[in-house]
Amino acid sequence: MEATSGEDSLVEYGFRRVIITITAVLCALLEIVDTTIVNVALTDMRGSLGATLTDVAWVITAYAIANVIVIPMTSWLSQQFGRRNYFAVSIVIFTVSSFLCGNATNIWELVAFRFVQGLGGGALLVTAQTIITESYPIAKRGMAQAIYGLGVIVGPTLGPPLGGYLVENYSWPYIFYINIPLGIIATFLTITYVKSPKYGEKLKANQVDWWGILLLAAFIGSLQFVLEHGQQDDWFDNNLIVTLSIVTVFGLVLFIWRELTYKHPIVNLKVLKDGNLRIGTIMCFILGFGLYGSTLILPIYTQSVLGWTALDAGLLLIPGSITTALMMPIIGNLLQKGVPQGYMVGLGFFIFFIFTFWMHNVITPDTGTEHMFWPLILRGIGLGLLFVPITTLSLSTLKGKHIGEGAAFTGMMRQLGGSFGIAIITTFITRFSQEHRVNLVSNLSMDKLEVQNRVQQLQQGFMSKGFSASEALGKAYQVLDISVMKQATVLSYMDIFMYLGIMFLCCIPIIFFIKRGKNKINPADAMH
Template sequence: MSTNFKRSAQTQLATTNEGYIQGPLKWAIAFTASLGAILEVIDTSIVNVALTDIQATLGATVSEVGWVVTGYAIANVVLIPLSAWLGDYFGKKSYFIFSLIGFTLASILCGLAFNLPMLVLSRILQGLCGGGLLAKAQAILFETFPPAEQGLAQAVFGVGVIAGPAIGPTLGGFLVDGLGWRWIFFVNLPFGILAVVMASLFLPKDVDKSKAQNQAIDWWGIGFLIIAIGCLQTMLEEGEQDDWFSSGFITTLGVLSVIGLGLFIWRELITAYPAVELRVLRHRSLSAGSLLSALVGMGLYGTLFAVPIFAQSVLHFTATQTGLLLAPGALASAIVMVLLGKLSSIIDARALIAMGAVGTSGVMFQLAAITPQSGTDDLFWPLVWRGAFTVLMFLPLSLATLGPLPKHDISAGSGFYNLTRQLGGSIGIALLTTLLDRREAFHRALLLEKLSPYDIETNQRLDLLSGALQSQGMDATTAQQQALALISQIVDTQAAILSFADIFRVVGVAFLCSLPLLLFLGKGRAGAKAPMAH
């Protein structure tokens, strides 16, 4: 009797009347949830710098090794919208711990993989478990902290989500160059064990799950979701390589994704117990915020995709050097995130998002001014400012999108919100990859038009290069051939730089075009009245 009374008293001291956690325990929960999210986000990008080494070790082709990334991404986006239902069915704490354990074990299997199929299957398992970490972590924080403290709580979460895509290549570069590619997976083991222990100790005990478990499982909805999201993600990952809809495979994926999406929406709206609660989109802040989230994902992942390619293909940086180039921007994101967490409760979220969008757009236009002579110094401050301005969009957008939702809709809303950001990133990378290739071919054709055999400047440059090579002991014929190769290389470099400038401008314009969506968001401040649901 006395033991039960004591536990009851402790529970009352640790929670408010609204069910929010009080005292130091809430910060332990925040760090626990955020650690799980960081593990998932970093593993989204850490493998990119190791693909060449993996290809050489396992004897795979370029297209085959790409499935190490594609398999993870597909599994990840399929699980994110299901995370709310899985949390209700198995219990939020149980499901989060299960995801952590599965993610850690899958990481070990990835590191031990002796052939490509084993690595791809392990990455799919890792993506399935990781998909449950990101959305659940954010939902746990919204359900743990009262509105007045959401800014700081989401800042802790946001540090990992924003900085993770930059930390991944940096950490990956050091591990690949120093220890080998397998250690980009083995490094998850100590942090995964720590996260499991923390989650077991600090996360609130699951409430009664019998109600959810007594409901019929929406197998049709889950199946249609897998078809829709799986085919869409595969199409985005493989589209550029297969020349998009000129490929029957890509066309089939596109048709299946549209059909699957239509059937999924129809199923979820007619069933009494949907796997994904789409009715949560009746909240205006969530529907508008999710659309903005997709654009933020395009900008966040798209530019972080473009800059490393530019650094390695044009500036000829190593993986470690590329990681170090991105590191100051990640640090700027973390610093601004913490500072903004304290200010977000007193400043209108829409104003902060607008500042972030305009500032990021300005940085994109600044990056578009790159030249063949651009180096680390020219990229340092634009990337630092990009890291800072992105935070001005990410944190207030999370608060303005999810903050106004009723507590019982937070979990479903968080899953949908995180899904749109992940898909936005995939769409952004696919679009920018295609645009980069098409614009590079366009600029190369224009530049070659000016390199006519009858052009005086072209012949002068050719004679100058040929003479310089002959002065080093090369015969005339070989010198002429080498001079032509050098001019071709210069043309390729210039075309690449012009195409990178084009995609930076496109991202900048996209952020400016997103500003009208702010009219549909709430203020996101503590105590602000939630937007009406429609």
């Protein structure tokens, strides 16, 4: 009974609950905005820090690796140090390292501080979710997840336009400085309002699962590196990628063995015996794949093919995010009324399929905002239907400290899904573009009258600007080559949208594995 009364003591009401909710959402938002805000500033960082594109990519990689390593450990760390202390220290680490990132004088300093920032940030995401879940009575947890989901879904979309605005009007360090005032407010609110549940005995230093920590860091760190750098380093033609892939596989196997056999594991894998959590983690992976994948494709497509600015590319995603934000409370309400999560998830996957199929049909080398507005609104509706039901479903049959452990798994799988999505999509864009280019070039034979006419037109255009006949011909071929490349790129984006759609369609049958009867809140549980 102690566990239940402990759980009960964490439920808050009135003003305190509002403050705790705001604090947790603010922290989740800080963490997620920081994952995507950097993408827009990479070019400026390269210039001012004198770094290559590969070096600068590490600014994103270091943060992601630290994030994914710390997320599975958050539940354990909360139990060791007390949740409130751990949460507050994470915010402080995040805020201080944001200041240091902004002051970095060379690229490797920035990468090191980003890693530290990621260690603080990973903790914010999952701990915020656990704090919100436990501050609401069981019957209202669907609504609690909806409020948390607002931060997680709106975050990736807010990053690029906010980053674009700060870089265009100020300079890149400001994308880090913006965290400082928010971090100070969040720390103060956490120390004042957040309560820690009472856990059992703390472990002594010699009981800590150091091997578990080491294996986790080795396998997750290697996996993240392989995913982020595989494409540019030619995948398995590169010795480092091959070595790290082997480390990933062996690290994973040894890690699972260690966690199942050690008395005080750093990650409690036994919590995965819960069927709904298992299905939830798979769905979180797919959600991460779709959410981060489509958030990645759109800015790249609008900037590289349509020639938009970073700010415009970011603003394109905002109406969809607002739609998701409006959907969240509605979905939370439906869950409270007992609508099965499975139905919503199935509908969400189907709507995502329609979004990708629609995008596949509207993208061209000169698509306008008006063509993408409605598909992106649809994407917003789909995300709303997926995020909250999947999260509540995953945690629906867990109790006590297992909620935190479950939240850590769903958070980690969503991040990993995003990493896989980005790695696979960037690889396929490159591969498909090359294939389409070869096919297009093979149709551009100089025997064809239209091709000859087009080259002549271009050549005369350049000659009228004062170029010699041979120079003009060279430039005409160049223009032709650029337009072929553009077409090939657009065709590769169309392929990506089509395959993403097929993937979402194939996910719908998963909902039949959800255990029914546990979705509705058991009145006996609500009485606890």
